[in-house]
Amino acid sequence: MGSHYEAPIRKPLVTGNKSYHQITVDVARPIEGSANKQWWIVFGISLTLFMWGIGCIIYTVSTGIGTWGLNKTVGWAWDITNFVWWVGIGHAGTLISAVLLLFRQKWRMGINRSAEAMTIFSVIQAGLFPVIHMGRPWLAYWIVPIPNTFGSLWVNFNSPLLWDVFAISTYLTVSLVFWWTGLLPDFAMIRDRAVKPFQKKIYSLVSFGWSGRAKDWQRFEEVSLVLAGLATPLVLSVHTIVSFDFATSVIPGWHTTIFPPYFVAGAIFSGFAMVQTLLIVMRKVCNLEDYITLQHIELMNIVIMITGSIVGCAYITELFIAWYSGVEYEQYAFLNRATGPYWWAYWAMMTCNVFSPQFMWFKKLRTSITFSFVISIVVNIGMWFERFVIIVTSLHRDYLPSSWTMFSPTFVDIGIFLGTIGFFFVLFLLYSRTFPVIAQAEVKTILKSSGDNYKKMRDNHVK
Amino acid sequence: MSNKHVHAIYDDDDKLLSAVKHLRSSGVSIKDVFTPFPVHGLDHALDLKPTRIAIAAFIYGCIGLTTAILMINYIMIVDWPQNIGGKPSFSFMENLPAFVPVIFELTVFFAGHLMVITFYMRSSLWPFKKAENPIPETTDDKFLIQITSFKDQKKLMSIIKQTDYHNIDIIEHQPVVAEPNKLVNESSQVSVGFVFHSRKYSDGSSNLRIQFTKGRGSQYAKNTGIRIFRKYWSSSKNVVSTKHPEHEKINKQLENIKSKIITGKEKFKSGVISFDRLHNYILDN
Numbered sequence: 137m138g139s140h141y142e143a144p145i146r147k148p149l150v151t152g153n154k155s156y157h158q159i160t161v162d163v164a165r166p167i168e169g170s171a172n173k174q175w176w177i178v179f180g181i182s183l184t185l186f187m188w189g190i191g192c193i194i195y196t197v198s199t200g201i202g203t204w205g206l207n208k209t210v211g212w213a214w215d216i217t218n219f220v221w222w223v224g225i226g227h228a229g230t231l232i233s234a235v236l237l238l239f240r241q242k243w244r245m246g247i248n249r250s251a252e253a254m255t256i257f258s259v260i261q262a263g264l265f266p267v268i269h270m271g272r273p274w275l276a277y278w279i280v281p282i283p284n285t286f287g288s289l290w291v292n293f294n295s296p297l298l299w300d301v302f303a304i305s306t307y308l309t310v311s312l313v314f315w316w317t318g319l320l321p322d323f324a325m326i327r328d329r330a331v332k333p334f335q336k337k338i339y340s341l342v343s344f345g346w347s348g349r350a351k352d353w354q355r356f357e358e359v360s361l362v363l364a365g366l367a368t369p370l371v372l373s374v375h376t377i378v379s380f381d382f383a384t385s386v387i388p389g390w391h392t393t394i395f396p397p398y399f400v401a402g403a404i405f406s407g408f409a410m411v412q413t414l415l416i417v418m419r420k421v422c423n424l425e426d427y428i429t430l431q432h433i434e435l436m437n438i439v440i441m442i443t444g445s446i447v448g449c450a451y452i453t454e455l456f457i458a459w460y461s462g463v464e465y466e467q468y469a470f471l472n473r474a475t476g477p478y479w480w481a482y483w484a485m486m487t488c489n490v491f492s493p494q495f496m497w498f499k500k501l502r503t504s505i506t507f508s509f510v511i512s513i514v515v516n517i518g519m520w521f522e523r524f525v526i527i528v529t530s531l532h533r534d535y536l537p538s539s540w541t542m543f544s545p546t547f548v549d550i551g552i553f554l555g556t557i558g559f560f561f562v563l564f565l566l567y568s569r570t571f572p573v574i575a576q577a578e579v580k581t582i583l584k585s586s587g588d589n590y591k592k593m594r595d596n597h598v599k
Numbered sequence: 600m601s602n603k604h605v606h607a608i609y610d611d612d613d614k615l616l617s618a619v620k621h622l623r624s625s626g627v628s629i630k631d632v633f634t635p636f637p638v639h640g641l642d643h644a645l646d647l648k649p650t651r652i653a654i655a656a657f658i659y660g661c662i663g664l665t666t667a668i669l670m671i672n673y674i675m676i677v678d679w680p681q682n683i684g685g686k687p688s689f690s691f692m693e694n695l696p697a698f699v700p701v702i703f704e705l706t707v708f709f710a711g712h713l714m715v716i717t718f719y720m721r722s723s724l725w726p727f728k729k730a731e732n733p734i735p736e737t738t739d740d741k742f743l744i745q746i747t748s749f750k751d752q753k754k755l756m757s758i759i760k761q762t763d764y765h766n767i768d769i770i771e772h773q774p775v776v777a778e779p780n781k782l783v784n785e786s787s788q789v790s791v792g793f794v795f796h797s798r799k800y801s802d803g804s805s806n807l808r809i810q811f812t813k814g815r816g817s818q819y820a821k822n823t824g825i826r827i828f829r830k831y832w833s834s835s836k837n838v839v840s841t842k843h844p845e846h847e848k849i850n851k852q853l854e855n856i857k858s859k860i861i862t863g864k865e866k867f868k869s870g871v872i873s874f875d876r877l878h879n880y881i882l883d884n
Contacts, residue, residue: 170797170799290679294686302705328730345723350631350645370704577637
């Protein structure tokens with residue numbers, strides 16, 4: 137038992153007296169069982185939203201970007217807001233699986249699989265927006281470096297929009313292989329339990345013939361570690377580069393050097409909030425309370441609290457620097473944000489992102505599941521407003537007062553956004569019924585050190 | 600004796616680790632070890648060489664870095680320099696800060712993907728690859744030591760029996776992957792197992808059924824008449840757990856069905872009953 141020692145002060149991460157086999161059974165249960173009524177209801181709603189979104193996309197592409205609420209002053213609005221929002225949400229997954237792996241945080245193992253799934257699904261949503269905004273999405277391949285015999289010049293490597301293309305596609309594909317490599321042993325577990333021939337065939341296919349040899353595991357662990365080492369700067373670079381879309385411009389309100397760290401903190405903040413929203417529901421529906429424990433929820437709340445406070449610091453720093461810079465335009469941009477016609481969006485952002493996470497200082501509140509769920513939704517609303525505030529309030533007051541406008545979304549703007557929410561939940565709901573939602577092979581490695589039964593056994597032994 | 604394989608099966612990672620050490624110190628040559636999760640210290644116990652995949656990843660990263668630099672230099676400086684905001688477009692070094700993001704991303708892209716591809720190739724993992732774990736339980740909670748070359752089987756057995764083993768299998772020729780959750784794993788073509796009906800009653804319970812499978816193609820299922828909550832069912836033992844208020848009665852019923860399954864399969868083998876009639880024999884009382 138000696139090699140499995142863990143300090144008694146650490147709370148158990150697997151509860152309910154689990155054995156290795158019990159973990160297998162618990163993780164396989166949602167896949168082997170059938171969906172209940174609630175699943176079908178939520179799936180139906182998501183699918184409807186998704187279909188509505190597809191309709192709006194078809195309308196946009198066939199009629200033109202004029203169907204959106206954009207005008208000549210506010211040329212970027214919901215599309216880029218939604219893009220940044222979804223990319224931000226997509227930051228928690230790789231952060232949990234990569235950064236927390238490097239820091240040897242065992243609590244990541246209960247949640248990393250779903251967080252990574254969420255990452256991939258939300259980056260897919262994010263990628264849709266720039267492609268639709270191109271107006272002619274069938275020419276989307278022009279963003280890759282192809283020679284100018286196609287009728288255009290080379291792509292411009294000085295442009296942050298091109299950096300985005302490389303950052304997002306690298307992030308999506310590397311996250312995908314990271315996720316899938318981790319899934320192989322778990323798919324193999326489902327494969328080896330499957331009784332129905334069709335199920336067996338599918339899981340044989342996706343598990344790539346994983347057999348669990350000692351040498352395979354050695355390589356597997358090394359690959360995970362190196363991928364984590366690569367993904368950690370990657371995850372920080374992606375939102376840094378997204379923030380460059382704004383920071384490298386000369387628009388007052390965008391042209392700030394604080395953007396990269398501020399955006400990355402905001403991304404982690406909103407990503408964790410989304411993980412919290414999804415997992416609080418999933419642990420209940422899939423009976424996984426023994427693996428995603430209150431301890432996990434509390435730790436995620438602490439991350440939300442800290443990153444929320446970093447974001448709050450950034451908001452205040454922005455205001456200070458605007459005043460301190462002595463630049464009139466900069467000062468006006470921030471004064472206008474807080475007190476201009478979009479004051480409600482600014483204060484919605486402030487309330488949701490800066491004030492609401494401060495409740496998490498109280499242990500009673502951060503260990504309350506209902507409260508955590510509410511805050512996680514509030515944070516996601518707040519983070520959407522943050523992007524909206526940065527983008528629209530900086531644009532709508534142009535240098536010429538004759539160009540001053542407001543932005544109001546059309547039903548198409550709203551429809552596409554709701555459509556991506558629907559698409560995201562369609563993917564996540566299908567995932568939760570067909571994928572092992574807990575990294576069971578990894579959880580088994582910490583069972584003896586962090587399982588409640590083993591911890592109790594050791595405590596009794598010591599006494 | 601060379602075509603015989605011995606599988607020493609353990610139900611705990613610590614037992615496996617001490618068994619590996621014991622076997623190796625007794626001079627047994629271990630072909631392979633199959634485990635459901637990475638067992639800490641197993642690679643040292645087996646004297647596996649450290650993997651060089653991280654070095655490969657570093658090299659791939661360097662390739663990515665070089666590719667990115669060459670590509671951007673060709674596109675932006677050599678082939679078609681453009682005046683973009685008055686930036687220095689004729690010198691790579693002076694324009695380098697703007698190229699850093701893409702160079703970084705391509706380095707990560709190459710290192711990550713090529714390393715994973717290398718891993719899949721070295722460990723032979725790809726779609727349609729057949730799994731090679733000798734028993735399916737090694738992805739669940741069993742740990743298996745595979746021994747393929749030995750001289751004295753008796754001596755080997757006595758060495759294994761000194762360890763805290765769960766089971767020992769002696770297999771002639773290549774190991775065959777066994778089907779889980781089936782009552783009988785003999786060479787007969789028919790397998791019979793318990794499954795639940797996919798539909799649930801409004802109270803959450805479902806019908807326990809028996810599934811008959813012949814070869815790969817034909818399959819059907821019949822209700823046993825037992826209706827229980829799934830949480831009471833133990834699929835590894837095919838019994839109802841003792842938490843069920845009527846577990847004694849139901850398990851007795853199941854006992855009866857199981858013995859009939861065994862005799863029914865014998866009868867099928869000898870040609871007394873057909874596959875389609877198998878359920879009549881097993882379920883009719």
